[in-house]
Amino acid sequence: RIRLLWAATRVLSMNARDSGAPGRADVTGARPCLATNGTAANGNTGLHGASENHYAGVMRNRDCTASSAAGAQASPLHKQQGGAEDAAATVAASARAHLEAGAKVAIKAACVWLNTCVNTIRADSKVLRASRFNAPALTALIFFFILIMQVIVMRRTALMHGRASLALAPPDDAEPQAVLFRRGAQSEADAWRIIDPAAILRRDRECATALLTEHNVPVLLLRAMTQEQRSKLCEELELRTLYIPDPHNKTQVVATSPGILFAHVDFGLGNRLRALSSLVALASGSSRVLVVIWERNAHLNASFYELFHRDNDLVVLEQFDAPPWPWCPEHNAPDDNCRHITAINLIFRENPRRVHPSKLYIGNSVERNLYIKTAYFVNSGFALTTKPSVPQAPVNVWLRRLMLAPRIQRIALARIPEDISERLGVHVRSLTIEQERASEHELAINSDSAAGDGGEVSTFVQQQTLEAESEYGKMNLALTNSWRNRTGVDAFVAQMRAEGELQKFYVASDSSESVRRLSELFPGRIAAQARGSCGRPRDAPCVALALVDLLALSQTKRLLGSHYSSFSEVAARLGSGDMLLAGRDFTSSAVTAQTCPRFAFLFSRRCPRIPSP
Numbered sequence: 001r002i003r004l005l006w007a008a009t010r011v012l013s014m015n016a017r018d019s020g021a022p023g024r025a026d027v028t029g030a031r032p033c034l035a036t037n038g039t040a041a042n043g044n045t046g047l048h049g050a051s052e053n054h055y056a057g058v059m060r061n062r063d064c065t066a067s068s069a070a071g072a073q074a075s076p077l078h079k080q081q082g083g084a085e086d087a088a089a090t091v092a093a094s095a096r097a098h099l100e101a102g103a104k105v106a107i108k109a110a111c112v113w114l115n116t117c118v119n120t121i122r123a124d125s126k127v128l129r130a131s132r133f134n135a136p137a138l139t140a141l142i143f144f145f146i147l148i149m150q151v152i153v154m155r156r157t158a159l160m161h162g163r164a165s166l167a168l169a170p171p172d173d174a175e176p177q178a179v180l181f182r183r184g185a186q187s188e189a190d191a192w193r194i195i196d197p198a199a200i201l202r203r204d205r206e207c208a209t210a211l212l213t214e215h216n217v218p219v220l221l222l223r224a225m226t227q228e229q230r231s232k233l234c235e236e237l238e239l240r241t242l243y244i245p246d247p248h249n250k251t252q253v254v255a256t257s258p259g260i261l262f263a264h265v266d267f268g269l270g271n272r273l274r275a276l277s278s279l280v281a282l283a284s285g286s287s288r289v290l291v292v293i294w295e296r297n298a299h300l301n302a303s304f305y306e307l308f309h310r311d312n313d314l315v316v317l318e319q320f321d322a323p324p325w326p327w328c329p330e331h332n333a334p335d336d337n338c339r340h341i342t343a344i345n346l347i348f349r350e351n352p353r354r355v356h357p358s359k360l361y362i363g364n365s366v367e368r369n370l371y372i373k374t375a376y377f378v379n380s381g382f383a384l385t386t387k388p389s390v391p392q393a394p395v396n397v398w399l400r401r402l403m404l405a406p407r408i409q410r411i412a413l414a415r416i417p418e419d420i421s422e423r424l425g426v427h428v429r430s431l432t433i434e435q436e437r438a439s440e441h442e443l444a445i446n447s448d449s450a451a452g453d454g455g456e457v458s459t460f461v462q463q464q465t466l467e468a469e470s471e472y473g474k475m476n477l478a479l480t481n482s483w484r485n486r487t488g489v490d491a492f493v494a495q496m497r498a499e500g501e502l503q504k505f506y507v508a509s510d511s512s513e514s515v516r517r518l519s520e521l522f523p524g525r526i527a528a529q530a531r532g533s534c535g536r537p538r539d540a541p542c543v544a545l546a547l548v549d550l551l552a553l554s555q556t557k558r559l560l561g562s563h564y565s566s567f568s569e570v571a572a573r574l575g576s577g578d579m580l581l582a583g584r585d586f587t588s589s590a591v592t593a594q595t596c597p598r599f600a601f602l603f604s605r606r607c608p609r610i611p612s613p
Contacts, residue, residue, distance in 0.1 A: 207234040215257045216340035216369060218328050221291075224320045233260070233315055236289045259286070260369045264293035264320070266347055267375035268300055268538075269307075269546055270566030273399065277573070278378045278386075281394040282362060285382025288370070292316045302540035307547055309403035325350045328371070341369040346376055349471040388569050389577035396573040408547055416552045417527045420506060424499060425556030426518070428509040428582075429565040430488040432481040433468050436510065436537065483564035483583055489514050491582040493521060495560060506556055508549035508567075510537070550574065560586075 204227050211217045211230060215237060222230065240258035263279035265272040276292065283290040292314050294304040304316045325345050328338040345351040346360070350373075357376035364381040372378060377395075379386055385393050404412070417423065468477050496505065496518075507528045509515050519526045529549060534542040550567065553559055554574030561568025563583035572579040580586060 204231065207231055210234060210237075212337070214255075215260065216337045217260060218335050218337045218341060220322055220327065220335070221262060221317075221320070221371075224293075224317050225315075229315050229317070233289060233291065236315075240287055240289060259288040260291060261286075261288040262291045262293060262369070262371040264295075264371065264373035265375065266295075266297070266299065266373060268566070269543055269550070270568075270570045271375040272300065273402075273570045274377055274566050274573070275374045277395040277399045278380070278383055279372060279374075280398045281383045282370075282378065282380040284394070284398075285380070286364065290314065293320050293373075294318055295320060299538060300543060301536075301538050302543040305405065306540050307405055307408060307544065309405055312403055341371055343371040344373070346372070346374040346378075348473045348476065352473075387577075388572040388579070391575075391577050396577070399570070399573050404547070404551070408544055411544060412548045412551055415529055415548055416555070417506065419504070420552055420555045421557060423504045423506045423527065423556050424496075425553040425559040425561075425571065426492060426496065426505050426507045427553060427559065427561045427565065427568045427571065428487065428489060428492060428507065428511070428514045428518075429484055429562035429567065430514055431510045432484050433472075433477065434481075437468075480564065483562075486583040486587065487562035487565070489517050491587050492518070492560060495580070495582070495586045496522065506552055508546075508553055 207230050208222065211222055211234065212219070225233070237258060237260070242256040242258065243253045244256055246252040246254045261279060261283040263276055263283070265275045265279075272294070280290060282288075292304070294316055295318065296303060303318050326343065328335065328341060328343045330339055333339070344360070346354050346357045348354060357374065357378070360378065362370075362378065362380040377383075377386055383393070383395055384390075387393070388396065390396065472480065496503075504525045504527070505518075505522065507515050507518055507526055509528075512531060515526070515528045519528075529545055531542070531545060534545055536542065537546075546567075550571050551574070553568075553571035556575070557578075559568065559572055559575065559579040561572065561579050561581050563581040568579065568581065
């Protein structure tokens, strides 16, 4: 019955996805449509017989839908007459209606079976008295199981057909964009004028033309590049271009573009490094050329080359003024090259209908250009693993090879203790998003020598809360703040004491108050950077010190990090991967007492209290 429910739900989802488009199938193997859906041909009207026959009818009509639509589309008679499209649409709509009817009947039969099971269990009082579950709990478990099955089906559909929800068409009320590029509208010799009318050298013109016409790069991305960046991109593409035999003329070869991956990373330092490392693994594994988009914004007001060395073999764009998402849809796009690129945006603020980053998986396809905007780890067939505890994973190896800027290297040599390899690293992430932005506002008020009273700061925090909800989403914001409340100083004290009285620590935190408290609790055993007056936490001087903290934590013998923090995760990826997380692997007794009995209502006994370390 579960198989029946899964199949019927999947058929409905596939039918809804394919609505309005002709099916694709081999018409030579088409089978005639059934007159009825799931009819019991052998006369068996029982629940089991009806369910099995409904399942068979659903699967047969699924094939029938694709075959009928494709047959109507490929029929020579309809191709000659003017009503080909109408005939194909009529046949496809009729078959789709039969398919929906069969699937709905199948789901109804499965629901009847589940309802019968629940009623039977409720009627058997002896079983209920002998069981440790009560009737409401058992009913809740059954419906929870149904929910899990539905989520699995939805997730499977999202993984198989994710592009339908990733590359969204622009809304109906969106303003039409000016046409940027149409193939055939101008000769290839003049195509470079669309990109850079000021190009003087012949090689620059040839490079711009090749990127536009041969490698199918959208115009907006090409305009964001300098001549030097375009030249470097052309050199990389030329080195990786594949030459394969022409299927139409075996004496000739055809040049095939290796493809380009545009990695647009966002949010803070930890988020960007984590996302970038996963996209580097995808680009190198699929032989695509990598182009990094690293913009300054409120999350990180520091350029890429203020933090990392220019000898890193990367093409980095530090400004990309794109229209609102989706700026490059596949349908009705102002640029024909948008048909040759898969654009994915995982930022909730810009794409509320995104696929959740944890459910996105990119396989081993090397057929198209990719544009991915993300602040999260992108799982692909080339990442091998998402865990930071595997030092030799491609993602972690690339992070350790990333060269720092000379200024960052000098700061690291001066501030990282010589005995760092003997210390334990501690990363305390305690400020909520609103508290962090309020502290930045107070710094701005003090730097401008203005009178910043509590009322002004309170109003600012309220405004920032509304902005944060629209940026992260209300649920994601609440989840992030919940974990930061659980990873304050109190969550680390017991674990640090358990390490012994002689153990020394290196502490990195988003709050100077946390460092001060730990220094008082463990006198003479705490090493930390003196931040001084570096300015706002997200500006380049403070981000440089944060990068030094990241490097120092990675060199400690073991890390005590904060759960749900990308900074702790990247520190583990840079180091040995040996890490325990506050809130997950250890916590304070107060947090344990609050979180333990949350789901105890499902059982007759309360869940056991987990002792703190």
